[in-house]
Amino acid sequence: MRAALLLSVLAVSTAAQPADTVATGWIVGVVTDAETGDPLIGASVWLVDTAIGAATDIHGRFAFRAPAGEHLVRTAYIGYEIRDRRVSVEPRGTTTIRPALKATLLCECVITFAEPEAISHGIYQARVVSYWHWESSCCSAWMERSAVPVSRWVAK
Numbered sequence: 001m002r003a004a005l006l007l008s009v010l011a012v013s014t015a016a017q018p019a020d021t022v023a024t025g026w027i028v029g030v031v032t033d034a035e036t037g038d039p040l041i042g043a044s045v046w047l048v049d050t051a052i053g054a055a056t057d058i059h060g061r062f063a064f065r066a067p068a069g070e071h072l073v074r075t076a077y078i079g080y081e082i083r084d085r086r087v088s089v090e091p092r093g094t095t096t097i098r099p100a101l102k103a104t105l106l107c108e109c110v111i112t113f114a115e116p117e118a119i120s121h122g123i124y125q126a127r128v129v130s131y132w133h134w135e136s137s138c139c140s141a142w143m144e145r146s147a148v149p150v151s152r153w154v155a156k
Contacts, residue, residue: 025089027097028063031056031075034100043077043101048084066095075099 031043039060046053047066054064068091075083080101087095 023068023091024065025068025091025093025095026063027066027071027073027087027089027095028061029097029099030060031062031077031099031101032060033080034102037100040077040080040101043075043080043099045073045075045099048072048074068093073097075101077101080104 027045027047029045031040031045032038033040039058040056041058041060043056043060043062044053045056045062045064048071052064052066054062056062066089068089070086070088073085073087075085081104083099083101085097085099087097089095
């Protein structure tokens with residue numbers, strides 16, 4: 001009786017799966033520092049414009065399932081340049097990549113606000129009085145893309 005019930009449940013669950021679930025493969029690899037070759041622990045590797053991806057383990061390794069087809073794989077790690085790579089995933093196949101990331105400078109900025117002024121119901125407004133960063137060439141591109149707000153809303 002149990003065997004018949006188990007077989008019927010397996011048959012129903014297998015039949016309920018969409019046909020394209022078998023059209024997946026694996027993307028696997030190791031993320032390393034380009035200069036030293038050391039593994040990068042906790043680097044993010046994902047398919048651009050999706051939520052499919054993984055973080056690297058203690059040895060810099062990662063593995064995740066991906067739909068068959070062409071994909072843009074992005075690899076990122078704090079303090080390193082982001083790397084994109086086009087890959088082709090075959091159904092039931094394994095695609096191996098070995099992204100080597102280059103270290104980059106991190107920007108350190110100091111933003112000074114004026115004394116917050118009460119607006120209403122615990123909402124305060126503070127005016128930016130100065131903005132300064134340690135290395136102007138490091139942050140200049142970032143400054144062009146994201147303007148510093150004239151005022152900042154903060155909850156106190």
